[in-house]
Amino acid sequence: xxxxxxxxxxxxxxxxxxxxxxxxxxxxxxxxxxxxxxxxxxxxxxxxxxxxxxxxxxxxxxxxxxxxxxxxxxxxxxxxxxxxxxxxxxxxxxxxxxxxxxxxxxxxxxxxxxxxxxxxxxxxxxxxxxxxxxxxxxxxxxxxxxxxxxxxxxxxxxxxxxxxxxxxxxxxxxxxxxxxxxxxxxxxxxxxxxxxxxxxxxxxxxxxxxxxxxxxx
Numbered sequence: 001x002x003x004x005x006x007x008x009x010x011x012x013x014x015x016x017x018x019x020x021x022x023x024x025x026x027x028x029x030x031x032x033x034x035x036x037x038x039x040x041x042x043x044x045x046x047x048x049x050x051x052x053x054x055x056x057x058x059x060x061x062x063x064x065x066x067x068x069x070x071x072x073x074x075x076x077x078x079x080x081x082x083x084x085x086x087x088x089x090x091x092x093x094x095x096x097x098x099x100x101x102x103x104x105x106x107x108x109x110x111x112x113x114x115x116x117x118x119x120x121x122x123x124x125x126x127x128x129x130x131x132x133x134x135x136x137x138x139x140x141x142x143x144x145x146x147x148x149x150x151x152x153x154x155x156x157x158x159x160x161x162x163x164x165x166x167x168x169x170x171x172x173x174x175x176x177x178x179x180x181x182x183x184x185x186x187x188x189x190x191x192x193x194x195x196x197x198x199x200x201x202x203x204x205x206x207x208x209x210x211x212x213x214x215x216x217x
Contacts, residue, residue: 020191020193020199021189021191021199021201023214028203028210028212029210030184030187030189030203030210030212031073031074031075031187033189034073034111034187034189035073037104037107037109037111037189038050038073038102040107041104041107041109044104044106044107046104046106046107048069049104050069050070050071051067051068051069051070051102052067052068052069052070052080052100052101052102052103053065053066053067053068053100053101053103054066054067054068054080054088054098054099054100055098055099055100055101056088056091056092056095056098057091057095057097057098058091058094058095059094059095064087064088064091066088068080068082068088069081070100070102071128071179072128076181076183077115077181077182077183077184078100078113078181078182078184079120079124079179079180079181079182080179080180081125081128081129081177081178081179081180082145082177082178082179082180083140083143083144083145083146083174083176083177084119084176084177084178085144085145085146085147085176086145086146087146089180090146092117092180096116096117096118097114097115097116097117098114098115098117098182099112099113099114100112100113100114100182101113108191108192108193109189109190109191109192110190111187111188111189111190112186112187112188112190113182113184113186113187113188114184114185114186114187115182115183115184115185115186115205116182116183116185117180117181117182117183118180118181118183119178119179119180119181120178120179120180120181122173122178124179125173125177125178125179126172126173128179129172129173129177129178130173134171137171138159138162138163138166138171139159140174140177141162141166141171141174142155142158142159142161142162143155143158184205185204185205186202186203186204186205187202187203188200188201188202188203188215189201189202189203193217196217197217198217199214199217200214200215200216200217201213201214201215202214202215
């Protein structure tokens with residue numbers, strides 16, 4: 001983090017305590033509001049404003065959670081990428097529903113997003129994969145994500161094998177790697193306020209559009 005980013009973060013500290021969430025109007029769009037909050041987190045100089053927790057569950061209701069990175073968002077949903085052989089992917093294939101939480105602590109803000117998930121198309125995954133560093137692309141090929149291993153030496157040897165395989169060539173998208181999109185059915189905005197009397201505004205996708213409800217803290 002640069003000195004300028006650190007100063008911005010310090011100056012932003014506590015902003016959420018002073019400014020709450022206004023009541024929603026019928027025309028309010030939670031995707032637009034999320035975009036405003038996300039850009040505010042970027043301007044504040046926060047480290048990894050795209051970091052978010054992803055919760056999944058097995059068909060019999062055993063939950064698990066981990067941090068992932070938000071790579072795209074819009075009216076069609078929120079996108080992250082992973083190895084399709086990972087635990088998260090296995091749970092999503094068996095039970096394609098999940099929840100995301102984005103937490104910007106310095107801004108006293110968090111957003112909870114719930115809904116069904118689906119794989120993004122191959123072209124979208126390939127386009128994103130091409131933007132990753134060469135080392136990250138090699139790592140995606142080398143790692144059998146979530147699988148046990150006897151030691152790190154085996155992983156490092158697979159990295160060398162992938163480097164030799166694609167030496168002097170572009171590294172394509174692995175067939176076992178790509179994105180998921182969560183299509184939101186519910187989006188809740190949480191804004192810290194004094195005395196723990198926080199603001200909570202939940203949007204639910206109805207037949208006629210988004211319906212907003214203010215919740216007690």
